[in-house]
Amino acid sequence: MNRRRNLWISLIAALLSASLVAGLYQLQRIQMQREGTVAVVVPSRFIGAGERLTTEMLAYKHIPESAWAPNMLVDAAAAQGKETVIPLGAGEPILDWKVGSYYLQPKPSESTFQIPKEYIRSISNGIRAGDKVLLYASGEGAPRRLFEESIIVASVKSSGNVEIDNMDNPNLMSMADGDKEKMYASRREANGMIEYLNLNMTEAQWLELDGLCKDGKLKVVVAYSPDSLNVEVSGEETRS
Template identity: 55%
Template structure:
């Protein structure tokens, strides 16, 4: 009886020792994984939604490899010229879904407004969807002013037939169907046509300011192409060169 009891105790002690050794091994393995690190891209300061990323805005942060997820960005170069879709906090991991280079939809606090023809004095003929534009107010009885401090995004430009101005040889609709964003943007830039209607992504306050200026007919807006749009084109050229 005592022999059986001693045998059972020995076996139990052996199993417990084995489990203890295995537990220590798992903890050590997990500790090693956490000690491995990776450098991810982070904003060096707060970045507001709609702001375009520049090299001086981005830095690196070292995190445990076990905390890394594929949505985190590792290369700051691929983010240059991208626009923040949502506000980005300083030193927080910069997830890829939070930025985009071909942003045509309105931001969280914006809506897409078609600017009435009676409100428009002139529109730069080379403007296409996705471009950044500067909006000025001009009137015979008032001084010309820049309406908004920051450039705004063009959602679409259309002809008198309510058709999106497009490249007939290489339609942006085909590029959209194949999820080729670069092709979609390039097609819109090569398109030709007279601009009859333009849609802008504006906040409510921006629209109310524009409407208050123009609704009495004494002032109109001048919509000018912004050099910020060149940043997008330049980044596209750099990406194609790398490929």
């Protein structure tokens, strides 16, 4: 009886010892693999173009050093608060050009609508692409605010349907140089008479505006919003 029990104890001890050795080998193998890898920032799920990145959307993934490129983000803080330029697949390394602070593309729930000139009563002359505006209905009865939230301006154009630009610091030149700060500044400092206005709106917002203005009894007043003073630079809030 004792001999059989000792045999079982020896067998169990051998199995435990083998498991321990295998576990240590696996840990060493993982450690060696990680020493030859780089942790990069990836989306934790599919993210559509125009979405603003939050902590919950981001994760880290180890990739081989040979697959790493300098334009891959390795710090989640560099992506937080920015918007996606193009859709991002779950688990794919985020490249720096795929996110931006000054991006003007509509969110997934929005589209860019050009507001007909006959719908507009007045536009604040200081607005530029990237600004936030408030919309008011003016006409029969007391004026009223159309939407609780502010609306992002996608573009402002002249009578020639050309984007209003700063001649001393052309927006297109700044874009070609990859200088986002100068590109954004050129939009803000541009001078010109606004003839065409494009706004990023939801379908429901556009249908409401169109329904109010199409008979000509009400028109829209476009006012510059103080929210436009909050400009995001590298994920931090600053004053422009």
